[in-house]
Amino acid sequence: xxxxKLSKEEIARAIAREISEGDCVxxxxxxxxxxxxxLPSDLEIIVHSENGIVGMGPxxxxxxxxxxxxxxxxxxxxxxxxxxxxxxxxxxxxxxxxHLDLAVMGALQVSQHGDIANWKVPGEAxxxxxxxxxxxxxxxxxxxxxxxxDRDGAPKIVAECTYxxxxxxxxxxxxxxxxxxxxxxxxxxxxxxxxxxxxAELQQITGxxxxxxxxxxxxxxxxxxxx
Amino acid sequence: MIxxxxxxxxxxxxxxxxxxxxxxxxxxxxxxxxxxxxxLLEQGATDLTLVSNNVGxxxxxxxxxxxxxxxxxxxxxxxxxxxxxxxKKRYLAGEIELELVPQGTLVExxxxxxxxLGGFFTPTGAETELSAGKETRLIDGVMQVLExxxxxxxxxxxxxxxxxxGNLTYWRAQRNFNPIMAMAATITIAEVDEIxxxxxxxxxxxxxxxxxxxxxxxxxxxxx
Numbered sequence: 001x002x003x004x005k006l007s008k009e010e011i012a013r014a015i016a017r018e019i020s021e022g023d024c025v026x027x028x029x030x031x032x033x034x035x036x037x038x039l040p041s042d043l044e045i046i047v048h049s050e051n052g053i054v055g056m057g058p059x060x061x062x063x064x065x066x067x068x069x070x071x072x073x074x075x076x077x078x079x080x081x082x083x084x085x086x087x088x089x090x091x092x093x094x095x096x097x098x099h100l101d102l103a104v105m106g107a108l109q110v111s112q113h114g115d116i117a118n119w120k121v122p123g124e125a126x127x128x129x130x131x132x133x134x135x136x137x138x139x140x141x142x143x144x145x146x147x148x149x150d151r152d153g154a155p156k157i158v159a160e161c162t163y164x165x166x167x168x169x170x171x172x173x174x175x176x177x178x179x180x181x182x183x184x185x186x187x188x189x190x191x192x193x194x195x196x197x198x199x200a201e202l203q204q205i206t207g208x209x210x211x212x213x214x215x216x217x218x219x220x221x222x223x224x225x226x227x
Numbered sequence: 228m229i230x231x232x233x234x235x236x237x238x239x240x241x242x243x244x245x246x247x248x249x250x251x252x253x254x255x256x257x258x259x260x261x262x263x264x265x266x267l268l269e270q271g272a273t274d275l276t277l278v279s280n281n282v283g284x285x286x287x288x289x290x291x292x293x294x295x296x297x298x299x300x301x302x303x304x305x306x307x308x309x310x311x312x313x314x315k316k317r318y319l320a321g322e323i324e325l326e327l328v329p330q331g332t333l334v335e336x337x338x339x340x341x342x343x344l345g346g347f348f349t350p351t352g353a354e355t356e357l358s359a360g361k362e363t364r365l366i367d368g369v370m371q372v373l374e375x376x377x378x379x380x381x382x383x384x385x386x387x388x389x390x391x392x393g394n395l396t397y398w399r400a401q402r403n404f405n406p407i408m409a410m411a412a413t414i415t416i417a418e419v420d421e422i423x424x425x426x427x428x429x430x431x432x433x434x435x436x437x438x439x440x441x442x443x444x445x446x447x448x449x450x451x
Contacts, residue, residue: 050330051254051403067257067450068401074255085399087406087434088254089338092331096351120356126315127327128307129357134331137350164356 003196028105055083112208117163136167155207284310340376341410382412393440
């Protein structure tokens with residue numbers, strides 16, 4: 001099997017398996033935004049956007065664009081049939097109050113305890129927190145999408161976060177370009193692995209012990225046809 | 228007769244004094260009171276504290292005020308983006324103060340302020356740098372942080388329709404922070420697409436009722 005890393009699109013497709021009919025979900029900026037493209041077309045879900053959209057649809061074409069219908073990244077989007085518009089206080093009541101089934105967001109670091117750091121890079125000029133801390137505090141299940149290592153090859157999955165925390169103990173699963181990892185009370189559990197990689201190789205670029213049972217399944221992709 | 232109609236954005240912001248705390252509606256450019264902000268730019272008030280989700284774009288709205296040194300402090304959730312150059316420049320030079328607040332906490336602090344509450348406990352930000360020094364309490368097994376109410380001397384907001392009583396509607400996700408900021412200021416000033424006769428807005432459709440609003444002015448939406 002050819003050894004390779006997953007593309008952003010493949011990570012998004014793998015995460016799409018987390019979403020079930022009827023779920024209310026918040027998909028962050030970057031890889032998480034791509035997830036909605038890989039859901040079965042007959043699946044009815046409700047996509048929440050922090051700025052008060054409950055029932056967000058795909059990006060708007062130039063002809064459809066309404067500058068007052070934007071996502072959290074300020075891109076023009078559409079509304080689905082059944083959508084609702086709410087004010088910010090109601091939007092964050094949905095977030096903090098446990099009314100969202102799943103949130104997918106990026107991260108700079110995730111620890112073996114499920115701590116997440118994604119709002120401030122030490123040394124970077126201006127920080128920005130947005131709704132990340134609120135989402136972490138209230139969502140039923142928090143999934144992180146990120147590359148397995150940083151630009152210098154250092155692990156982003158660590159024993160303890162060294163960057164300022166966004167929330168403690170909130171991450172349920174991590175999807176990277178190399179692995180799917182569940183976080184349980186006793187630490188990191190390797191669920192699936194990228195094609196051609198071994199658990200031993202993955203352990204070398206992961207900053208905390210991985211629990212696993214071999215043989216490990218290759219990362220499954222939503223909607224993938226059996227070959 | 229109740230008549231809250233101001234003839235122009237300029238007239239609506241004429242009495243804003245230097246040193247004021249101003250709640251500025253909008254998320255990005257959606258629902259931004261850009262006409263009122265530019266009237267404020269002309270008006271000259273300085274030493275302002277602005278409370279908003281972002282920090283304006285390029286040389287528009289809040290960014291124009293920041294670029295000209297008129298803002299002492301920014302209370303916001305997300306100042307770090309490509310268009311936020313005016314803020315970044317002042318911030319790096321130590322010429323503007325930043326209070327970074329999680330988005331849900333920011334809006335709820337204003338809701339509390341507007342609703343006469345003395346604050347609230349929230350799990351957001353517990354055990355992070357942003358709750359350092361704040362009172363915490365374990366409630367239902369969850370660590371929560373005491374957050375204080377937040378009020379403004381003024382709120383500048385954008386809506387769709389208004390009547391002379393100050394009843395407001397909003398268009399789509401222009402709504403965002405605007406109805407909450409309307410509650411939390413001593414003087415709330417709304418710019419809208421159109422001022423309609425009293426009774427033209429169905430009572431079930433009014434989102435912000437008139438008592439929260441003090442001035443309304445009609446002007447086309449201004450975008451960068």
